[in-house]
Amino acid sequence: MDTKEAVATPSEPESAIVADAPGNGQRTDCVIHLRFFPDGTVAEIGERPSGVQPHDWYKYLCNNTQNTYQALSGGRGLFRLPRTEVDALKASCAAGITS
Numbered sequence: 001m002d003t004k005e006a007v008a009t010p011s012e013p014e015s016a017i018v019a020d021a022p023g024n025g026q027r028t029d030c031v032i033h034l035r036f037f038p039d040g041t042v043a044e045i046g047e048r049p050s051g052v053q054p055h056d057w058y059k060y061l062c063n064n065t066q067n068t069y070q071a072l073s074g075g076r077g078l079f080r081l082p083r084t085e086v087d088a089l090k091a092s093c094a095a096g097i098t099s
Contacts, residue, residue, distance in 0.1 A: 030086045032079040034058060047086055049094040060093045 034045040034054075042054040049057065061079055062069065068079045081089075 028083050029080050030083045032061070032081070032086070034077050034079075036075040036077070038075070047090060049090045052093055057093065060096075061089065064089060064092075 030047065032046045035043045037043045042058045045054045045057050047057075048054060052060075065079065065081060065085075068081050069077060070080065071077050
């Protein structure tokens with residue numbers, strides 16, 4: 001057993017832009033990372049519009065996207081969405097909060 005395997009570091013950015021594999025077109029995905037408190041509320045989430053609470057942004061993404069959330073270990077997770085969809089969701093969420 002190799003004990004020198006690569007280990008993910010906690011210093012990952014809140015969001016990262018990832019290009020799909022070659023041959024899948026020019027689609028660019030936005031990866032929104034989030035971390036949970038032990039009670040299940042959201043501690044941190046990337047791409048959050050200003051004025052929106054972290055848990056509210058998480059609930060908005062859950063209610064307005066399908067099959068984009070991936071649960072990770074250690075109270076973490078991520079949403080993988082096209083950049084254009086993230087921008088549209090941010091605008092509509094911010095508009096809903098302010099009105």
